[in-house]
Amino acid sequence: MAEEKKNKNPFKSVIWKSIFRVQVPQDRRGRMMQVLNNVFLHLHPVSIPKHAVKVKYTWCMGGLSFFVFLVLTVTGILLMFYYVPTTTRAYTDVIDLAETTPLGIMREIHRWGAHLMVITVWLHMFRVFMTGAYKPPREFNWAIGVILLTLTMLLSFTGYLLPWDQLAIWAITVGSNMAAATPLLGREGPGAALVSIGDINLVTPLSDAKYGLLGEREVRGGALLRFYVFHCIAFPVVIVVFMAVHFWRVRKDGGVSGPL
Amino acid sequence: MVDNTSNTDAPLSRRGFLSWMTVAWVFFAAAMGGFLTMCGRFLFPNVLFEPPSSFKAGFPDQYSPGAVSVDWKGKHRVWIVRTDDRIYAILARCTHLGCTPNWLPNESKFKCPCHGSGFRMSGINFEGPAPRPLERVRIGLAEDGQLLIDKSVTFRQEKGDWENPDSYLMT
Numbered sequence: 252m253a254e255e256k257k258n259k260n261p262f263k264s265v266i267w268k269s270i271f272r273v274q275v276p277q278d279r280r281g282r283m284m285q286v287l288n289n290v291f292l293h294l295h296p297v298s299i300p301k302h303a304v305k306v307k308y309t310w311c312m313g314g315l316s317f318f319v320f321l322v323l324t325v326t327g328i329l330l331m332f333y334y335v336p337t338t339t340r341a342y343t344d345v346i347d348l349a350e351t352t353p354l355g356i357m358r359e360i361h362r363w364g365a366h367l368m369v370i371t372v373w374l375h376m377f378r379v380f381m382t383g384a385y386k387p388p389r390e391f392n393w394a395i396g397v398i399l400l401t402l403t404m405l406l407s408f409t410g411y412l413l414p415w416d417q418l419a420i421w422a423i424t425v426g427s428n429m430a431a432a433t434p435l436l437g438r439e440g441p442g443a444a445l446v447s448i449g450d451i452n453l454v455t456p457l458s459d460a461k462y463g464l465l466g467e468r469e470v471r472g473g474a475l476l477r478f479y480v481f482h483c484i485a486f487p488v489v490i491v492v493f494m495a496v497h498f499w500r501v502r503k504d505g506g507v508s509g510p511l
Numbered sequence: 512m513v514d515n516t517s518n519t520d521a522p523l524s525r526r527g528f529l530s531w532m533t534v535a536w537v538f539f540a541a542a543m544g545g546f547l548t549m550c551g552r553f554l555f556p557n558v559l560f561e562p563p564s565s566f567k568a569g570f571p572d573q574y575s576p577g578a579v580s581v582d583w584k585g586k587h588r589v590w591i592v593r594t595d596d597r598i599y600a601i602l603a604r605c606t607h608l609g610c611t612p613n614w615l616p617n618e619s620k621f622k623c624p625c626h627g628s629g630f631r632m633s634g635i636n637f638e639g640p641a642p643r644p645l646e647r648v649r650i651g652l653a654e655d656g657q658l659l660i661d662k663s664v665t666f667r668q669e670k671g672d673w674e675n676p677d678s679y680l681m682t
Contacts, residue, residue, distance in 0.1 A: 421610050421625060428609040463554050467561065469609075 296502055303507035308382070312375035313501075317494070319368040326361040327483065334413070336479035338472040341415035365407055372403050384508035392500040395493055402490040409482035412475060423470050423478070431461040438462075565661040567653055571598055571682060579614045579632060589648060589660055590614060590621075592632060599679040600650045600660050601634045607641040621645065635668065644668040649677045 261267055262275055271289070276282040286292045302308055333352055334344045348358040376396065379385055385393035412423045431437045435446055438459040446453045456468055465474040501507065523531070566587050574580055574593040583589045588611065590601045601621075603611050610625035620637075621630040628639030635644045649664035658680070666672035673679070 424610060425608040425625060431609075458555060463551075466554065466556055467559055471561070473556070473560075 294498070296506060299506055300509065302509055308510060309507060310374060310378050312371050312378055316368060316371040316375055317498075319364050319371060320490075320494075323361060323364045323368060324487070326357050326364065329357050330361055331483060336413065336476050338415065338475060341413065341475060345414045345416075365410055369403060369407055372400055376400060382508060382510075386508075389500075389504045389508065392497060392504055395497045395500065399490065399493050399497060402486055402493065406482060406486050406490065409478040409486065412470070412478045413482065415475060420470050423474065427461050427465050427470065427474075430464050431459060433460045436460040564663040565659060567655075568600075568658040568660050570657055571652075571680065574598060576682075579616070581614050583660075584611075584614075587660070587662070589662065591658070591660075593682065594632075597679045597681050598650065598658070599673075600648050600658075602646045602648050602662060602665060604646070605641055606636065606643045606645060607639070612645075647673060647678050650680050651677065652680065 271285075273281070273285050273288050276285050283297045286295065286297045330348065333348055335341065345358065349355050352358075379393070379396070408423075408426060412419045428439075431439045433440045435442045436454060436459060437443060438454055438456050438461065440454075440460075443454040443459070444452060456462060462468065464477075466477045467473040566583070568583055568587075568589075568591055571593075574591055576593050576595055578593060580591040580593075583591060584603050588603045590603055592599055592601060603621075605612050605623040605625065605628055607623065607626055607628050610623050612621040612623040612628065612630065614620075615622050619632060621632075621634075623629070623639065623641070626640050628636060628641035630636050630641070630645050633644075634647060636642070644667070646665040646667055648666070649661040651659045651661075653659040664677065666675055666678035
């Protein structure tokens, strides 16, 4: 058995070849093909201009935002094993995540990561603006980026309610009352009376933007469950789709923009 | 090469194909539109599991004139205020962004902890960002002589609602 193994080159075994598809590259073309033929490696460009790796130029803020997003995904999934989004359990579950759960720091990592991601996304946007990287042909990717920024803020907003403490409840009360002041679609917003059929007003406390956001008239258990689903499933799925388009467009629009 | 335009023996002509495609796309768009409408409507529940909006708040005699009662604030979010000649109920919901203010007896005002709006005992706003006075709710007497508060009916000062006899009780 051992003798047989010694004699065989592992790089030429059936298993190796079935996993990696291409031979160990010997030239530039081979190295390119190796990157292009691997699902993980192909996410990276096969080559990049020298200026694109300068931290002084990019601050690496886009990459850091994505890295923090991955950390938030992993820690968020772990938190879901302990946290129950009901009014009777949410608050104590969050305390238990610090007091009784192994290591007691997973929730803090998630919280710090959430703050950090908001900061890195804003700094990324600032860098892109200051280096003029929003200009054609990258103007569409700037628009995608604005959607990603909005989704980041929505993830931050929905996560804010989940600890179910006084700060959470009143912050979401204030935030959802802003939704009630939406023009046309909010019950207290300007022009809400215009949205009507005959005498029947269509924008009421039981049909306006705030009601659709919370699923009830005030912040209660229904809003907690709804924000939990938005935070853990709906918004992450949507943001991953837009991130895919965002990263793909960086490549297709000519890679990281050059110095002016 | 087959010349499609003159191929009359084909089971489906170009014109027929296009018209069928039009029908298919119209149905597909209608189905998607209908389904998305359903998804949107699904997020607006028909039944709410909220506590009833009206409650009995004891007898008028238990409230002393010139005082604000905070007894029902925790459970029903309402203050009962009795002045020299009348009793009214104020909804403890700040008119700025919906937080619950506190009654500060020493300063004789309602103060909101979120952004600092202040209201007089009457509910009139006088400081902070609140744009209008606190709302009052319907107050009446139940058959057994207790106060009956109904939060589903609100009265706004800026609309002249506080003159409505349902918004206060003479003592």
